[in-house]
Amino acid sequence: MRHRRLALIDMGTNTFHLLIVEMPEARHAQPITLLRTKVGVRLGEGGISQGRIAQAPYERALHALAGFKEEMELHQVTDVRATATSAMRVSQNGPALVQDIFEQTGIRVEVIGGEREAELIAKGVRQAVPLGPEPHLILDIGGGSVEFIIANDSQIFWKQSFEIGAQRLLDRFFPDPSGIFPPEAVAAEQEYLREVLAPLSAAVQQHRPVGLVGASGSFDSLADMQIGRLRREAELPPSSELTLESFRRSYGQLLSLTHEQRTALPGILPMRADMLVVASVLIELVLQLTGITHMRTSAYALKEGLLAEMLAGSAAE
Structure with missing residues (x-):
């Protein structure tokens, strides 16, 4: 039987984090960490104070998610939870980035409130x-x-x-x-x-x-x-x-x-x-x-x- 493997992605304004774990079968057992990594994306650089994600960080975000997708495939991930915070929450083009991420990687990003x-x-x-x-x-x-x-x-x-x-x-x-x-x-x-x-x-x-x-x-x-x-x-x-x-x-x-x-x-x-x-x-x-x-x-x-x-x-x- 194939184990359930979960990828958790935290898309912060500075850093994108990826945690991949194997979920336990026993009810109170702890998950096993398979990968813990991060990428400095600086999503807010050059635009957050104007309420936009600038072009270069926008591209860096897509590149980082493409890299995460490769890791997820390598580790045979079965479930993904991706959240995004401040930069995506308040930027005019945050929704467009969420859409582009989904179209290019299949990852659905949930933008969460403070x-x-x-x-x-x-x-x-x-x-x-x-x-x-x-x-x-x-x-x-x-x-x-x-x-x-x-x-x-x-x-x-x-x-x-x-x-x-x-x-x-x-x-x-x-x-x-x-x-x-x-x-x-x-x-x-x-x-x-x-x-x-x-x-x-x-x-x-x-x-x-x-x-x-x-x-x-x-x-x-x-x-x-x-x-x-x-x-x-x-x-x-x-x-x-x-x-x-x-x-x-x-x-x-x-x-x-x-x-x-x-x-x-x-x-x-x-x-x-x-x-x-x-x-x-x-x-x-x-x-x-x-x-x-x-x-x-x-x-x-x-x-x-x-x-x-x-x-x-x-x-x-």
Whole structure:
């Protein structure tokens, strides 16, 4: 009998992720991971702030999905779930890209809303980090949107998606990413974020999260900077601690270097060198707003949340 093999695709604004698993036959068994890979697509580059996906990223997206389709055929995938988030959600030509992907690869893409995205991220993070009964603040910094969720191991207390992703912040506050990010740009970004994130401040006051869990590429990069080397997707542990001291050291470096110098730092993907600056300003502000001193990363996010949801659904049937 042929095993059921599932492909989960998460089409983010920066990165497209593919997870291929073999589904278990036994009811409470865990799926077997066959492939975990990602492609830097930068779907929001050159257009997200104008509400369009530019031509070059549009082509990169189609190319990435064609590559994923090859992997899926190679691994004899039987079922596919593909989701797309902020860039596809808000761009005028997002529906055209969904159509082109289907026509060229047969993959049906579901464009999901910010609230649903936040919910799936929380479910994914719980697979990587034992949250326990106390509330934690989960933060996923995408290229288009940023999701904040206050949750424990069983309950979501508050969640909100904000269209303030790293590509948008870069377009708005860092017009010349080849240079150093000046102090006045840091101040302008923080002032803007304080205003936008007023609902977060109120939720933090109410629920008092005890720790921060970062579930995005920016946190992976900061964890790689902490150990001084760039890890492949398959090498990442489900979760690791990110010390406050290491974050502050990395933050200082990122602010004081040019683009060329940032890309030379051990642990940094060139694609993330500039976005990591504006993302780190956001993380620093969140630490100030919350007073949190304990941070963890989660290598699991939306696609693992979708898988957990599907497993829970099949167990309940």
